[in-house]
Amino acid sequence: MLLHEYMLTENVLQAVLNMYSVPEHLFTEVCVIVDKLGKLTREEIEKKLVTIGLSSEAVLGIIEVLSLKSLPKLEEVLGSDVEAVADLKKLFSFAEQYDYADWICFDASVVRGLAYYTGIVFEAFDRDGKLRAICGGGRYDRLLSTFGSEDIPACGFGFGDAVIVELLKEKGLLPDLSRQIDDIVFPLDEELEGPACSVASSLRKQGRSVDLVEDKRLKWVFKHAERINAGRLILVGKSEWERGMVRVKILSTREEFEVKAGELQ
Numbered sequence: 001m002l003l004h005e006y007m008l009t010e011n012v013l014q015a016v017l018n019m020y021s022v023p024e025h026l027f028t029e030v031c032v033i034v035d036k037l038g039k040l041t042r043e044e045i046e047k048k049l050v051t052i053g054l055s056s057e058a059v060l061g062i063i064e065v066l067s068l069k070s071l072p073k074l075e076e077v078l079g080s081d082v083e084a085v086a087d088l089k090k091l092f093s094f095a096e097q098y099d100y101a102d103w104i105c106f107d108a109s110v111v112r113g114l115a116y117y118t119g120i121v122f123e124a125f126d127r128d129g130k131l132r133a134i135c136g137g138g139r140y141d142r143l144l145s146t147f148g149s150e151d152i153p154a155c156g157f158g159f160g161d162a163v164i165v166e167l168l169k170e171k172g173l174l175p176d177l178s179r180q181i182d183d184i185v186f187p188l189d190e191e192l193e194g195p196a197c198s199v200a201s202s203l204r205k206q207g208r209s210v211d212l213v214e215d216k217r218l219k220w221v222f223k224h225a226e227r228i229n230a231g232r233l234i235l236v237g238k239s240e241w242e243r244g245m246v247r248v249k250i251l252s253t254r255e256e257f258e259v260k261a262g263e264l265q
Contacts, residue, residue, distance in 0.1 A: 011084030011119070012074065013111055016065045019078075020058035030054070034066060034111045068108040091120060112136060116143045122157070126167050134167065135159045181230040182208040186221050188237040196236045199246060199261060203234075206265055225251055234264070 013034070014027060022030070033048045040048075042063065049059045068074050071092065075085050088106065095101040104122075112121045121138030125131065137157025145151045168174040183203055187196035193214055200212040211230065213221055225233050235247040245258045 011082075011087065012065070012078070012108060013062070015078050015082050015084050016062055017058070020055065020061055022054060022058055026052060026054070030062070031111055034062065034109075037066060037109050037111070066109045066111070069106060071106045074106070074108060087120060112138055116140045116146075118142060119153075131163050131166060133160065134163050180209060181211045181228050183210045183232045183234055184213055184221065184225050184230045185210060185234045185236065186213045186216070186218070188218070188235055190215075192236045192238065192241060195241055195261075199234060199236060199264065202261075203264065 013030065017024075017027060017030065029052050030049065033045060033052070037045060046059050046063065049062065050056065054062075065074070065077055068077070071085075071088055074088075078085055080086070092101065092104070092106070095104055110121060110123050117138040118141040119139030121136070123133040123136040125133055135157050137155065139153065139155045141153045142151050144154065165174065183200075185196050185200040185203070187193050196212060196214070200210045203210045211228070213224065216224075221233065224230075230251055233249040233251055235249070237247060240247055240258060241261070244260055244262070246261050246264060247256065248259050248264070249256045
C-alpha cells in the first residue's frame, strides 16, 4: 500500500474558533496561517495569529487542538455534539466497514489553505512518509455557485505530479512513456493538406498512431521521423493523389512504393 491519508474537517477549526469567540471573518486568514504548520515554527505561527487579532488564549487553544492525533481526544475537547466530530466519527466508521481503516488516520493539523472547503479535508502521503503530500483536497458545498452553477455537495483534490513521479520511480512502477509513432503523413503541397488530413484520419481509425506534419521542408520531416523513430513516412504528392495514390516509405529499410489511398493500412 503506497498511500496513507490524513483526515480533518474544516468545521473542526471553525468549532475551535467559536469556542474562543473569534470573529467569523477571520476564518479564512486563520486557515491560511495554520496551513503552514510544519513549514513554519510554532512561534512563527503563533505570532501571525496574534497579528491578525486573535487572543493569546485562542492561539494556544488552536495550536493545542491542531496537535491532536486522536479522534477520541478531539471529542473530549470539543464535545460529541459538535457536527465536525460527528462527521469524522461517521467517516472512520465507514472506513472500518469498507475495510479501508488501515489506510487513513486522524490528524488535526491537516487544514487546507482554501476557505471554500466546508467538510472533511485530507492529504495523502507515501507510507514511509519520505515525500511531501501526494495529493490533497476535501469536500465543498458552496463552491459551484462561484462559477454560475447551482451549489451541490462535491469533493475534489489535486495531485502533485513531481511527487507522483518520484514515488513511482522509487517503487519501480514508472511506466515507459516513450513516444511511438507508426506513421508520419506529410503533404508535399499546401493544397494537399486536406487530403493529408483525410489519410491521417483513416489511419487513426484503424488504431495507428499518426503524426500529421505540415508547413515543413521535406528534409526536416526526414530528420523528425528519425528522431521519433517513426515506422513509415506517407507522402501525399500532387501527381500521386490525382491517381488516387500515396507514396509510402518504410523508414527502417528505406523501401519505397505507392499504395492506393483507400487501401492504406
